[in-house]
Amino acid sequence: MSLADAVASTRSTFRRGIHPPDEKALAAESPIEVLPTPKEIRVPLLQHLGSPCEPTVKPKQAVALGDEVGNVEAMVSAPVHASVAGTVGRATVATLPNGRHVGVLPIKAGEQEIEGRDLYQDLLGGEWPLEEIERCEPREIVEAVRRAGLIGMGGAAFPTHVKLTARDDKPIDTVLVNGCECEPYLAADYRTMIEAPAAIVAGALLAKRALGARRLVVGIEDNKPKAIQHMKTAASGTAVEVKSVRTKYPQGAEKQLVRAVLAATVPEGGLPLDVGALVVNVETAASIARAVLRGKPLTHRIVTVSGRGVARPRNLVVPIGISFSELLAASGGVLPGAARILAGGPMMGFCVGSTSAPVTKGTGAVTVLTHADLQRARETACVRCGRCVDVCPLSLVPTRIAIAARHKDWDLARRYHIKTCMECGCCAWVCPAQIPLVQLIRMGKAEMATA
Numbered sequence: 001m002s003l004a005d006a007v008a009s010t011r012s013t014f015r016r017g018i019h020p021p022d023e024k025a026l027a028a029e030s031p032i033e034v035l036p037t038p039k040e041i042r043v044p045l046l047q048h049l050g051s052p053c054e055p056t057v058k059p060k061q062a063v064a065l066g067d068e069v070g071n072v073e074a075m076v077s078a079p080v081h082a083s084v085a086g087t088v089g090r091a092t093v094a095t096l097p098n099g100r101h102v103g104v105l106p107i108k109a110g111e112q113e114i115e116g117r118d119l120y121q122d123l124l125g126g127e128w129p130l131e132e133i134e135r136c137e138p139r140e141i142v143e144a145v146r147r148a149g150l151i152g153m154g155g156a157a158f159p160t161h162v163k164l165t166a167r168d169d170k171p172i173d174t175v176l177v178n179g180c181e182c183e184p185y186l187a188a189d190y191r192t193m194i195e196a197p198a199a200i201v202a203g204a205l206l207a208k209r210a211l212g213a214r215r216l217v218v219g220i221e222d223n224k225p226k227a228i229q230h231m232k233t234a235a236s237g238t239a240v241e242v243k244s245v246r247t248k249y250p251q252g253a254e255k256q257l258v259r260a261v262l263a264a265t266v267p268e269g270g271l272p273l274d275v276g277a278l279v280v281n282v283e284t285a286a287s288i289a290r291a292v293l294r295g296k297p298l299t300h301r302i303v304t305v306s307g308r309g310v311a312r313p314r315n316l317v318v319p320i321g322i323s324f325s326e327l328l329a330a331s332g333g334v335l336p337g338a339a340r341i342l343a344g345g346p347m348m349g350f351c352v353g354s355t356s357a358p359v360t361k362g363t364g365a366v367t368v369l370t371h372a373d374l375q376r377a378r379e380t381a382c383v384r385c386g387r388c389v390d391v392c393p394l395s396l397v398p399t400r401i402a403i404a405a406r407h408k409d410w411d412l413a414r415r416y417h418i419k420t421c422m423e424c425g426c427c428a429w430v431c432p433a434q435i436p437l438v439q440l441i442r443m444g445k446a447e448m449a450t451a
């Protein structure tokens, strides 16, 4: 099949959105590499929505790779595991990339049983026997995923076992696997689709089986023909459909993907399950396969380190709990023009205050922007051009919400549906007055939560 054939003729998409410069070329052709095991990692005890975990190990206790080190009884939560073999230290507190202060459990690395290419093979390589999937009971799949500590790795941090638990009142008709990766610079999902498509297909089929869904579709933006081709080859002969969707930001947002692939509209304040759909990210799908077919917990993830402010942009398999500074050092370090380090991409990422922050299950990228990237004109008054309204994928009025947030008028902010905003950044991107619309909305939401 040629690359051109691989891209389906349908070019579905959602309404509005933007086309920021691509920038994926910096890391897209760098094959996934395994980072050498660091001397110490710090496992955050809260990496999901819900309550923090309590340590289940004691200081000075020896742990093997994959041992559970923290857990909590609450339903919307996920256990955490040792991502290196070694000795547990005393719990302390660290600041996560999103600014939250959480407990962390240090583990000093000892002798590693598995590293480098062997670790890669263990996580993503080898055979993924699809015939075993039919023998798995739905509740066994959900339980294996719960024990493995899986959360949505596209950034949502929602425990995957909760998503995979079938509900009589909201049956799932279609599982949508999200291969869009629409943020500029990011390439981890792209590389996973090229290098480990069989694991994604196996995980997607397991998700479909857990939910008793009828249909399974992988949605990929049409600027990734190689990924579409690899996924189609891996999916051939299975129930997995691979569908290309138009390249547009934020095509990878759940509601926008549902709109593009299923032509269905998720109601305001609702979730894809309200229209019979469930969305899982490609790396989450591969992790489901690993959890169920190999009994492996979530200990590592693939992170894109990119941007013009880093010497060697690349895609790395890293243990959860490693510091951002070690990822940057492994990528040749930051360059003199570097101005800002982000956890995630420039559209939805968080500015990292300190590079000692640990990587979490939700960290898909580290982006280093330069002063040249950030050159902006000074903020001026709103010129009422309406461009922010024209691009908002959720049909909000960003300028009104931002003004309400700036004046701490929470009633007005609510009236303009501040909570509906997904903080995609489209409005700020197009604003000719350089008004920091998303920052104002984000701060407004945070202040409303504590008001």
Ligand code: SF4
Residues within 6 Å of the ligand: 391, 392, 393, 394, 395, 396, 397, 398, 420, 421, 422, 423, 424, 425, 426, 427, 428, 437, 438, 441
């Ligand atoms: S208001 Fe929110 S959802 Fe709409 S464009 Fe701005 S950031 Fe995106």
Ligand code: SF4
Residues within 6 Å of the ligand: 381, 382, 383, 384, 385, 386, 387, 388, 389, 398, 399, 427, 430, 431, 432, 433, 434, 435
């Ligand atoms: S895009 Fe900026 S200047 Fe134009 S209406 Fe929105 S906030 Fe005002």
